[in-house]
Amino acid sequence: MLRYVAKRLLLLVPVLIGLSILVFAYVRALPGGPAIALLGERATQESVEAINRELGLDQPIFVQYLRYAGNLIQGDFGSSVLSRRPVVEELLDRFPATVELGFAAILFAVLAGVPLGFIAAKRYQGVLDNASLVASLIGISFPVFFLALIMKYIFAVRLGWLPSIGRLDITRSLEHPTNFYLLDAVIVGDWAAFVDVVKHLLMPAIALGTIPLAIIARITRAATLDVLSEDYVRTARAKGLTTAVIDRRHILKNSLLPVVTVIGLQTGLLLTGAILTETVFAWPGVGTWMLNAINNRDYAVLQGGIVFFAFLVVVVNLLVDVSYAFLNPRIRYQ
Amino acid sequence: MPLLEVRDLQVRFSTRGKTVYAVNGISFDLDPGDTLGIVGESGCGKSVSSLAMLGILPKPAGRVHGGQVVFDGEDLLTLPDERLRHIRGNDIAMVFQDPMTSLNPVLTVSRQLTEALRTHLDLGKKEAAAEAASLLDRVGIPDARQRLRDYPHQFSGGMRQRVGITMAIACRPxxxxxxxxxxALDVTIQAQILELLRTLVREEGMALILVTHDLGVVAGICERTHVMYAGRFVETAPTGELFANPRHPYTVGLLKSVPRLDAARKQRLDPIGGAPRDQTSEPTACAFAPRCAYASTESWEQLPVLRELDGATGPAAHRVACWNPVPEQDLVAAGIRQAPTGRQTGDQPDEERQA
Incomplete structure (x- = not known):
């Protein structure tokens, strides 16, 4: 197993190299450039060239890439053109916010989606099954930002139950040893802040988790239906086990196998969804950061952000594959 | 009072407005230590009958339409599910056909063996594990203690079926x-598994119901055999008698379609023509009539019931549900019986036999 993990991590190297080349070429293919973004449309040719020279953008593209790659190996992602801060520093500021949001969203999707799909399968073609089908289709086809706006309107504006933006009430001060606010609140032992963080997290997590929730519910349902007609479930019944044991031990454990894979695949989508959700809820995460970078042609930030996203997706999928091996003894990674 | 008394068991399946009459009134008794074979081709209702007895028919399509399954004085078909659950796996247990699919792939063998023990016998974790190891040992799995930690896919087909049998006999049903x-097993393994079943049944004094399509299998184990066709028993007799003196045209057809070592080498097998009855209507006549050379007007119009063939009653009784039982000379012609005088099993002292 360890060897397998090491191999997968080693495979990450060519993936990241390939990806960095693609991203490098891609961001430069966008019309405009950082100079225009900094100086505005009416900048003179000379000042644009001066900035390009300063940023090294006057060099041939492969020279630029080699220089970039050389810095990357030393852990230097370059600096943001706008803020002048190193990309790594900004990333460390912002990625805990996105990871916290993504984790909460997946947690919501799994905790609600798996039971929903399971019950729907057990009541195959019953009212609940059909209701969950309709709800899932709505969930899948509803745009994330629109759902976010509606929730904001209802729960923040109309009812005033939940805060509408940010990660923490601005009047509240909380130390940030990790930048994962939930963890910070626990470490500091500030429970009022913890509750406040949860309240801030609730709507963005639900908005972001709705599509994965619907997909997980559908997959769980389909997988459970398959498992229900398996011979080993009949065997379990013939043994005289209680329904609860049959459901949990014999059915659910098997029907979760495909669900785990889907969770891995959803992470990629979740990160794209995060850009929309973070924008609507003014969530100071990687999503909003990248959106700004796109608008400002902030090449270093875009490159760093996308490579980081890719890294995250690969790592999550590795975690999924490893946990899959624990769930499914027939798989043994060599 | 017999241990298990099945009376007029009827099972139906309904799907999309269609009703399938899977089992149409079967009855039999089982005493402790009895070995009973139920033989028939695919779809005749033999497996469904056993699932119905345990109350584990596939829901919601399958349901018991009528009859009684009396075990220990209680009718299993009307028992509340919780009570029936205590009987399943504990008093009446089941070994299934395909050991590749009937074991849970994600649970260790230990888990699957001990869960029944812990549910029914209230054993602790350690006691159950020790018992599971000794059971595995008993069914001839080497290194039993080690193998408990393995998953089903780490066993061969024959070994898996041994595990399946262990799971069934765990609570000494x-x-x-x-x-x-x-x-689902290859031929050499088949013999081993049958031998194992035979030994276990004898040593534990369990009653065995062996459901199969293979006449060769019942021949080796079962004292008595029921031949099933289209959800009904068409012939029932002590196994030796059934093989020597089959009277239902279907039984004769089955016997003729089995390859025999003592037959002439080039002799072709003689399959039963036609297809099994479409079970979507309730049988009102002999279900075998369309495939039967002996069918008469009666066969097409009236449902034959099991009738004693001759004087013998009790355990030796030979019953057949047929308007026109196969005559003696045809059995001889078919090579099932030797020409007169060649028979040893003489439990039927009737003149027809000697003729």
Whole structure:
């Protein structure tokens, strides 16, 4: 197993190299450039060239890439053109916010989606099954930002139950040893802040988790239906086990196998969804950061952000594959 | 009072407005230590009958339409599910056909063996594990203690079926139902598994119901055999008698379609023509009539019931549900019986036999 993990991590190297080349070429293919973004449309040719020279953008593209790659190996992602801060520093500021949001969203999707799909399968073609089908289709086809706006309107504006933006009430001060606010609140032992963080997290997590929730519910349902007609479930019944044991031990454990894979695949989508959700809820995460970078042609930030996203997706999928091996003894990674 | 008394069991399946009459009134008794074979081709209702007895028909399509399954004085068909659950796996257990699919792939063998022990016998974790190891040892799995930690896919087919049998006999049931226990195995393994079943049944004093399509399998184990066709028993007799003196045209057809070592080498097998009855209507006549050379007007119009063939009653009784039982000379012609005088099993002192 360890060897397998090491191999997968080693495979990450060519993936990241390939990806960095693609991203490098891609961001430069966008019309405009950082100079225009900094100086505005009416900048003179000379000042644009001066900035390009300063940023090294006057060099041939492969020279630029080699220089970039050389810095990357030393852990230097370059600096943001706008803020002048190193990309790594900004990333460390912002990625805990996105990871916290993504984790909460997946947690919501799994905790609600798996039971929903399971019950729907057990009541195959019953009212609940059909209701969950309709709800899932709505969930899948509803745009994330629109759902976010509606929730904001209802729960923040109309009812005033939940805060509408940010990660923490601005009047509240909380130390940030990790930048994962939930963890910070626990470490500091500030429970009022913890509750406040949860309240801030609730709507963005639900908005972001709705599509994965619907997909997980559908997959769980389909997988459970398959498992229900398996011979080993009949065997379990013939043994005289209680329904609860049959459901949990014999059915659910098997029907979760495909669900785990889907969770891995959803992470990629979740990160794209995060850009929309973070924008609507003014969530100071990687999503909003990248959106700004796109608008400002902030090449270093875009490159760093996308490579980081890719890294995250690969790592999550590795975690999924490893946990899959624990769930499914027939798989043994060599 | 017999241990298990099945009376007029009827099972139906309904799907999309269609009703399938799977089992149409079967009755039999089972005493402790009895070995009973139920033989028939695919779809005749033999497996469904056993599932119905245990109350584990596939829901919601399958349901018991009528009859009684009396075990220990209680009718299992009307028992509340919780009470029936205590009987399942504990008093009446089942071995299934395909050991590749009937074991849970994600649970260790230990887990699957001990869960029944812990549910029914209230054993602790350690006691159950020790018992599981000794059971595995008993069914001939080497390194039993080690193998407990393995998953089903780490066992060969024959070994898996041994595990399946272990799971069934774990709580020392009074009745063991084996549903095609050897069908999915290759021939050499089949013999081993049958031998194992035979030994276990004898040593534990369990009653065995062996459900199979293979006449060769019942021949080796069962004292008595019921031949099933289209959800009904068409012939029932002590196994030796059934093989020597089959009277239902279907039984004769089955016997003729089995390859025999003592037959002439080039002799072709003689399959039963036609297809099994479409079970979507309730049988009102002999279900075998369309495939039967002996069918008469009566066969097409009236449902034959099991009738004693001759004087013998009790355990020796030979019953057949047929308007026109196969005559003696045809059995001889078919090579099932030797020409007169060649027979040893003489439990039927009737003149027809000597003729």
């Amino acid at each position: 009074k009745v063991l139902i084996a549903d095609e226990p050897t069908t």
